[in-house]
Amino acid sequence: MAMMRADARRNRARVLDAAETVLARDGLAASMREIAEVAGVGVGTIYRQFPTKEALYQAIVEDRMRRLADRAGELATAEDPGAAFFEYFTTIVADSTMKKVLVDALAVAGIDAKAGSPDIKGAIETLLTRAQRAGAVRGDVGMEELLALLSAACLAAQHHHWDEGLRTRTLAVVFDGLRPARGEAAHV
Amino acid sequence: MAMMRADARRNRARVLDAAETVLARDGLAASMREIAEVAGVGVGTIYRQFPTKEALYQAIVEDRMRRLADRAGELATAEDPGAAFFEYFTTIVADSTMKKVLVDALAVAGIDAKAGSPDIKGAIETLLTRAQRAGAVRGDVGMEELLALLSAACLAAQHHHWDEGLRTRTLAVVFDGLRPARGEAAHV
């Protein structure tokens, strides 16, 4: 049974990988058949793990969210809170570029990530607060607009296939806007 | 024949209007039949004007782009170039929120506006240049990252239904990042 489980788990992973790939390529039009073919399994195998197409999409979103939350958790104890904050922002956007269309496709499908499940929101909030205390980010920036900026960058990066140069230059503007004006005191 | 032309033109406009409406309401799932019904014509009539669904979408995008370019043209001679620039940015984003699903739907459909046709790009570039000359925008911001920021804001505004408050606060950060650091000299 443990061996069976191993098979099933491997298939589940293969399906999730294939779904990400196909979703990235075909957007929302991705069909279950196509995903099954790329995964190298029958469509029935997908449906054994995920009762509907939407459930599969949900699983992908949750998968990504969990990974992003994990990364945020790691950075939450970094020495330089400002650097950690901006690095996290950059990494997420860069990641989105690779997995292009994904978040966006999912969002259009109505399976909106709402810019993150509670745990990821909490993780980001920690990074933000620490960065603000360290004086690396303006104190009057709230979570809502931060998530709006993050989401916007991700969406655009995916849509337009931002290359590294463009990403760097564009985020530079955003980061400049996030940094305290000279003279603003850190919370220390 | 002139009469015919008038008929055809009226039909074309009716179809485009209906398509925008239906697309806004149903997103990508909009069907040609639904559009035809809303337009009050038969599906065949749509196909007379637009050979494929994609062509219809393209036409909508171009339509919108032309209107945006027109607005940019008007602002190009405004007295305060900085205000004109930021107003244009804000207006486009606000507009996207209203017509939500549209740009995004089109983008997902692969009919990407590429952040604008030459027309609109030129119009925006004029606004940018004038704002930079007036010292209202940093001189080292290029068209590419400006369009990236604009597109990002539009996409996110649509996806997440930014309300006015969120839009204002989020754009405030972006605009802060776009403004020259104190001490930077205007090009005048």
Place this chain on the structure above:
Amino acid sequence: MAMMRADARRNRARVLDAAETVLARDGLAASMREIAEVAGVGVGTIYRQFPTKEALYQAIVEDRMRRLADRAGELATAEDPGAAFFEYFTTIVADSTMKKVLVDALAVAGIDAKAGSPDIKGAIETLLTRAQRAGAVRGDVGMEELLALLSAACLAAQHHHWDEGLRTRTLAVVFDGLRPARGEAAHV
């Protein structure tokens, strides 16, 4: 438009015919594709007329019911009420044999004919009452058991492909049971 209607009507009839045929052959397992093929139309054409498979089945039942009611109406003024009554019973059963599996298939599908819509029930009741008044049928036989006998004969005739001989001999028994015992007075 009248011409179009003619086309549509012809197709509707073709679909109904094909559906009866295929249902008779394959029972409930009949697929829409098969019906479409037999009808010589695309599946979409069926769906234009009948929004679901169940609606198609319903239409067939109603079609048959209407025809049966019509025949009952004709016999309602026959000179010999007893002969009319037994002829009607026989005819319906014989008809069921030809269209075998149909009623039964529909019944299983949950689209039960309930042994007849109101109008057919009324028509049969007229035949029964007239036959009873003429002393050809026992006065203590009610509509409920009459319909039960009729339905039973139809179902069995379909299931087991009664040939004419078997039908005659079997109905002879039923008819004997329906006739008044000697000495029972007619209502005249």
Place this chain on the structure above:
Amino acid sequence: MAMMRADARRNRARVLDAAETVLARDGLAASMREIAEVAGVGVGTIYRQFPTKEALYQAIVEDRMRRLADRAGELATAEDPGAAFFEYFTTIVADSTMKKVLVDALAVAGIDAKAGSPDIKGAIETLLTRAQRAGAVRGDVGMEELLALLSAACLAAQHHHWDEGLRTRTLAVVFDGLRPARGEAAHV
């Protein structure tokens, strides 16, 4: 190996029971998975005993037929052959009502019982002959029409959920038709 056999036999019985239950509840739509779950075995175990779904259905029919034949055997030595005959007829129909959907489902599935295997036919023929000899049933009624009447009553009882009152009144007509006309001599 004897132990194995016991296991297999128990499984076979469990599957047959489950199949009857599920078939009665879900009609033809019953799935092998559902049957397996109710039986508490894996689907593979069903396939070990019954090579196809149809074979399983066949086995159920044979199972029922055997039980009916057994009952007929018991009644074959009853004191009052006429009463035994009509009781058997009534019992079978009443039984069909309870197990509704079953016979009918099977029949629709094309696994027709042909109104009985040789076994049951023989048993019924004995009852009929004895009843005819006793003068309780007309001598000119043959097996073929008797089975036709029996099958018809069963089918209709299932389809339309005959309650006891309707069953009694309907069978009364049939039984009246089966009884000898006054004056017909018994075969004694």
Place this chain on the structure above:
DNA sequence: TATGAATGAGCGTTCATTCAT
């Protein structure tokens, strides 16, 4: 031997597109 994960043909249904009217 028994299990249930995997398979894929097939189902009901939709909809972009064509074409007879």
Place this chain on the structure above:
DNA sequence: AATGAATGAACGCTCATTCAT
């Protein structure tokens, strides 16, 4: 020129059956 009926490929999903464990 305009209509909308017809088409059929493609979709999401189910389930009888097979086979690795």
